[in-house]
Amino acid sequence: MPSLYFSAHTACVGFRANGIARRAAEKFFGAWLSCILVMSRGDFLTAFSLEHARIASVCGGVGAAISVALLVQMDRNSDSFSRQATISAISTFIGDIVARQSHFSPQWIEPMITAAISAGIAIVFWQAKRFAKSLRLAKAEISPK
Secondary structure, three states, X not given: OOOOOOOHHHHHHHHHHHOHHHHHHHHHHHHHHHHHHHHHOOOOOOOOOHHHHHHHHHHHHHHHHHHHHHHHHOOOOOOOHHHHXXXXXXXXXXXXXXXXXXXXXXXXXHHHHHHHHXXXXXXXXXXXXXXXXXXXXXXXXXOOO
């Protein structure tokens, strides 16, 4: 019979074991970077102002919170690049809409571009994790026991 006992420590250990905090940090960074890149519109000298960093932090924070809310409900044993890209795109799209109003005529075009770049960053993260895992497995096979 399941217990109704709740421990904050147990909940935090569960988050760490399932990688929720790491994935939230990845989603924050992806949303933050894509938001900064799209806001700069090619002028990278003024892109890293405090105001742009604040707006990008709001976009990243909202995106990470939405990603965690989605990931907590999903099966974390299966993982794919399309799933990670979709979660990143949706959460960054919503985060960019919350962070600020678009400067362009259709209100959805700038958040859509930001979401596409964030999805690309998520795919790069996913491939890098797979590559790092393959390196660890190769190192374990080579090292003497």
